[in-house]
Amino acid sequence: MLIIGIAGGTGSGKTTVVNKIINSFPAGEVAVMPQDSYYKDSSHIPPEERSKINFDEPAAIEWTLLVDHLKQLREGKTIQMPTYSYLTCTRQEETVEVVPSDVVIVEGILVLTDPVIRDMLDIKVFVDADPDDRLIRVIARDCIERGRTPEIVINRYQDVLKPMHMQYIEPSKRYADLIVPQGGSNTVAINLLTDYIESRLHRGKLRGVATQC
Numbered sequence: 787m788l789i790i791g792i793a794g795g796t797g798s799g800k801t802t803v804v805n806k807i808i809n810s811f812p813a814g815e816v817a818v819m820p821q822d823s824y825y826k827d828s829s830h831i832p833p834e835e836r837s838k839i840n841f842d843e844p845a846a847i848e849w850t851l852l853v854d855h856l857k858q859l860r861e862g863k864t865i866q867m868p869t870y871s872y873l874t875c876t877r878q879e880e881t882v883e884v885v886p887s888d889v890v891i892v893e894g895i896l897v898l899t900d901p902v903i904r905d906m907l908d909i910k911v912f913v914d915a916d917p918d919d920r921l922i923r924v925i926a927r928d929c930i931e932r933g934r935t936p937e938i939v940i941n942r943y944q945d946v947l948k949p950m951h952m953q954y955i956e957p958s959k960r961y962a963d964l965i966v967p968q969g970g971s972n973t974v975a976i977n978l979l980t981d982y983i984e985s986r987l988h989r990g991k992l993r994g995v996a997t998q999c
Contacts, residue, residue: 794913799969821894
């Protein structure tokens with residue numbers, strides 16, 4: 787099993803990169819674990835207070851649960867991944883079953899900030915993009931998918947997203963094995979990454995055959 791961490795700023799194109807990797811392999815060979823699924827539950831906090839929570843700092847993530855789930859997958863066990871609602875800012879009762887796969891992708895803005903998670907990653911990727919491009923994508927996404935107004939999104943970008951990006955996300959770039967400039971549009975970098983994943987998987991399967999012989 788290869789565990790790949792894909793980090794990068796909000797709106798950098800991480801999801802596009804993940805989808806292109808998934809589409810490069812047969813169905814069922816790649817499992818994806820979004821970091822956002824592991825936000826700490828805030829259902830005990832009054833709704834009016836939830837909007838003030840900083841979801842762009844490492845303290846917002848339940849890292850211990852994510853680490854435990856990755857360990858279980860490596861042991862060949864199926865896990866129940868939590869789900870999170872961006873509309874209510876709470877963890878949902880529904881879970882998603884994730885089975886052990888050849889490739890497991892952990893994707894999210896803060897993936898490379900946690901030292902325990904970093905040590906578990908076989909490949910560390912940072913998706914980079916121009917700040918203006920990221921802001922445009924964030925405005926489009928949050929207005930359509932999360933019911934926010936452009937003014938709210940821009941204010942949040944200036945007050946939270948940008949400072950947290952500079953404090954936590956940008957510095958984590960130094961831990962990356964591969965930096966993908968221009969986000970999901972960089973087909974050369976994505977092809978290099980998928981080729982490397984295939985080579986690692988191929989070598990692993992050959993070793994398995996040799997051991998059996």
